[in-house]
Amino acid sequence: MAEFSGWLLDLYEGQQSGVVLWFVTREAGRVRLYQDFPVTFYISGAEKELKKAGIFLQSHFPFIKVIFTSRKDLYSQNHIPVLAVETQPARIAALVRRISKQFPVLDYYDADIPVAIRYAAQFETFPLAYCRVTYEGEQLQAIEVLDSPWELDPPAPPLRILQIDLDCDPRYGKPELLTVHFDDKEHHIPIQYESSSLIRLNSILTNFDPDLLLTNSGDIWLLPHLLEMSKRTGIALNFNRDPNRPVMIKKEGSYFTYGRIVYRGQQALLFGRCHIDSRNAMLWQDYDLTSALEMARVTRLPIQTAARCSPGTGINMMEIITALKQGVLVPWQKTHGEEVKTAYELLRNDQGGLVYQPVKGIHENVGMIDFISLYPSIMTYCNISPELPIPKDLGNSPFPPGLIPITLKPLLEKRVAMKQHLLALPPDNPLKPYYQARASSLKMLLVCCFGYMGYKAAKFGRIESHEAISALGREALLRAKEAAEDMGFTVLHLYVDGIWVKKEDCSQPDDFLPLLNEIIERTSLPIALDCIYSWVAFLSSKQDSHMTVPNRYFGARQDGSTTVRGIEIRKHDTPAYITRMQEDLLGIFENASTAQELQDLLPRALALVLERYKNLRAGRVRLADLVVHKRMSKELSAYRVRSAAAIAAQQLKDIGQPIRLGQRVPLVYTIGHPGACAWHVHIPLDPRSVNYAYYCKLLVRAASAILQPLQMDEAALNTYLISDGIIQIPIELL
Amino acid sequence: MGRTIPSANQYLIQEQESFSRFRRALRRSDQLALDELFAAARKHAAALSYASHALPFEVALLSMLLEEHKEVMRLRQIVEALSQQQDG
Known part of the structure; x- marks a missing residue:
């Protein structure tokens, strides 16, 4: 038996049985090991029905182990009789689907837990955990975690990171050049020469052998597009480190959460190395790779999943690990409903946090x-x-x-x-x-x-x-x-x-x-x-x-x-030109330390607004700075009144670029009919048709949000701007 | 997730809308005064919610009265200051 120390990079179901683990080591490079790891799910319900399910399982699936036992239910805090079904990680999902269809009245537990979470509960592992591993051949014999997810300064793994950037956003145009960064090197690969670009990419992937692949739009465009090219040309592309697995493509979807529709793009997941698409990563806009890795460490979800999932899923996984460690059943579908309440209890309890109106x-x-x-x-x-x-x-x-x-x-x-x-x-x-x-x-x-x-x-x-x-x-x-x-x-x-x-x-x-x-x-x-x-x-x-x-x-x-x-600066649907004006206004005020100093800075701020207003009115603005991004909150066919977003979405659909629910539509407001034009390289936009008057209105509204405490509201500001900066009347005199 | 009971702000908006026929029949000057009364009630939406009163409109009326009384106190202070100035 041999031993090494390294960082756990990836963990997934073996194709037939057990799990596959990938480690990053300093001495031995990247190591793949296999481990036998049977998993169990539980079934409870009426005794007669449970026995029937047991007989059904044993007769139809001879390779699984079925035993009657008891296990703790969280809500009742009692041990309840259950049927324990032991199988291989790769087979559990299909098995649960089959048995639950056959016996829908029974309750199922521990049925949809990702294998990485089960493994974490048993061996205290987590992504990028520093471990001591004992192995024989390709089989892992023992694993000891030398690190903890709660460590403030964990030992840093020597990760090899490969980043691929595109020359344009594939939602609005056709990328033609890939820029590949690794080891402080930069390579440019023109994509139109399919065979040569695939050969160059393959050579980089083989020689550099990255652990993390960072892309921008890799999920929705780059990886699927390159795989399509590989199919066309017959040149195999080795994105996966595990040669036995193809790239896994998960379908896109939209879902409703916290009162709005959210779009989740399709996912391209790798085996043996991790792919993170910054556009599809949940927290990427606010944070970066560091936070995605931290999320993976504490939630114990695989890096690729942790980067893409919502924090709610992360918390759910952490709770499941606690339950597994305590031997508590993890319900598949929750059956615990709301308790009966009196009207007064409902009135008293159904409230959110305390929120006051601040003093103006x-x-x-x-x-x-x-x-x-x-x-x-x-x-x-x-x-x-x-x-x-x-x-x-x-x-x-x-x-x-x-x-x-x-x-x-x-x-x-x-x-x-x-x-x-x-x-x-x-x-x-x-x-x-x-x-x-x-x-x-x-x-x-x-x-x-x-x-x-x-x-x-x-x-x-x-x-x-x-x-x-x-x-x-x-x-x-x-x-x-x-x-x-x-x-x-x-x-x-x-x-x-x-x-x-x-x-x-x-x-x-x-x-x-x-x-x-x-x-x-x-x-x-x-x-x-x-x-x-x-x-x-x-x-x-x-x-x-x-x-x-x-x-x-x-x-x-x-x-x-x-x-x-x-205020507008914080909103996604504000054009860049207006956001910049608000930023510059705040920049003027940020050095003031008293209310009087703020008041003294008002003339400078007003001069800035006047200059931006004049430029906008005269059309001396880049069109790209006037683009607004509106979220699609319903299907295109469900719009009774055609909003700007619906108009632009229709235009994009007409050129074969449909917008899905929850996605944002980039558009520019225009004069006359139809009132909006989608922002896309294949949709021509005449600069003379831009509705500058409407943008001026948005600008005044945004400026007044900041100047209002200094007695310049929208009406006062309008008077000031229309008079070319001559008339400055504070609010109380209007 | 989601709430069964409307929030205090939603409730006040609904209540104000239910008086729209009453408001319509008022003179413009009275309409503006009525709007201010509802604005006064909205200033105490957090307290209205926390009170969990079975008849929230009573709390809304009390909020209006509270703002009115604050105004009376403010005016009284000014009058007293003015009369002191005069006496002085």
Whole structure:
């Protein structure tokens, strides 16, 4: 028997039996090993029916092992009689489909757990875990994990990364050149010479032998297109490291979540190396490879899956691992419904977080205090789990920790430790973005775990627990408000887990310390001073200028950074030209440290708006900067009134580029009929037809969102711009 | 996921819409005053929601009264300051 140490890169079902594992090592390169790994699923139900299922299984599938046993049910906390069915990982999905079709009334457990998750529960592994491996021939004999997913600074694997970029977005044009980056080298491969480009790619893949393949549109276009080319030319393309497997293409789809339709493109998955398409990676826009790898480590999902799945799926997998370790049944389809409630209970419990209307205007020296991961903290410290009684108040629970708190605790502790580590780093430390990205992916997981508890299909969800968490969250926030008011602070705003306060002569972190201690005393929950704003402007609603809206504000922090929420700059459907103007406006204001300094900067800001307005009105703008991206919220045929998005989607469909539900349609507003033109290389757009007047309106609206606290609302700004900057009348005189 | 009961803001919008015939028959100046009353109620939407009252319109009325009383207190302060100035 031999031994080596290395990092676990990939793990998947063997074609016939067991699992295939790939390791990255320093000495022995990349190693593939096989391991026997039978998996079990369970069936419960009426005894007679269960026996019938047992006989059916044994007679139809002689290669599987079937035994009657008992196993723990989470909700009843009792052991229930079950039929345990042991088979090979590659066969379990088909077997479950077959038996559940034959016996639909029975309940199935542990039936849809990915093999990597089962393996992780048994051997404590996770993607990129540093392990000591004992093997004989190609068979893995023993694996010892020397690392932990909760490690702040894990040993870095020597990963070989190959990146392929395209010269244009395949949704809007036809790419002609591939740029391949690896080992600080850059190769350009023209795609029209099919045979030679395939030969060059093959040579790079064979010689460099990458562990990670990073692409842009690799899922929807690049990999399928290259495989198609390979088929046409007869030149085999070795994307997979495992020569026995073809590239796996998973179909595209759209689904409804949090009140909107989301489009998920098709996926091209590899075996033995990992493919990440930055366009199809869930968190790529906000974070990067670091966060995708962190997500994989803590959720234990394979890297390719973790990069593409939602944080909800990640949390679900973590909960499943806890259940498997505790020998608790993992329901296939949840059967635990909502409990019966009185009307009053429903009225009282069916509420979200506490959200106030902030006090309108500009405020100086505002402390923003927030509970650290409020909902996960409540779940962990108050021990909220579907199998446990609902706690009535903040504080410790008399029961042993439940399944959810056990799952969340290390995640929460890692996030807090990482946040503290980040705070201790000097601002210019080059490692800061590395920790920032990882902390952000942990935050996404923690944020999702609360919502997932209330999700009807969550395996370990319970709506009553979900309601209890938000009830305790409201209680914590009210106690924080009371503490602040008792100590003489003015509460400007409350928003679910954060509180904005100010008090005369309080402008330094130490001035807020007694308040923080008081809140911790009253709530027993961790809290921190997020920042002190030199100034913050809470904006009024677009519909009603008398009202403020909870999440529409901007401000400058004492550390020099700015915060912006709810204005055009943060929205996806704002043209780049307008986003840039708002950024430049905020750039003018970010150096101001008082309200008076802000007021003094108004003439400069107005001059900037006037210049951008004049350029726009005269058409001195790049057309690409006027493109807006509208999401398709329903099928094209379902639009009764043709919106700009529907018009543009129809145009794209007509040229053979259909837009799927949840995808965004790029378009430019035009004058006359039909009012919009899809942005695509094959759809001509006459610059004279652009609706500049409408874009001017959007620009004024966006500028007024920022200038409104300085007494320049939309009407005042319009007067100023139309008069070419001569008439400047503040709001109150209009 | 999703809620069974409308949020406080949704409720207030529905309630305001249910008075649209009443509003239509008012003079324009009165319509504007009525809109301000509903805006006052919306300022306390968070408290209205937290109260979980079986008859939320009572809480909405109390919110309107609260804003009115705040205005009375503000005006009273100004009057007192002015009369002190005069006396001085």
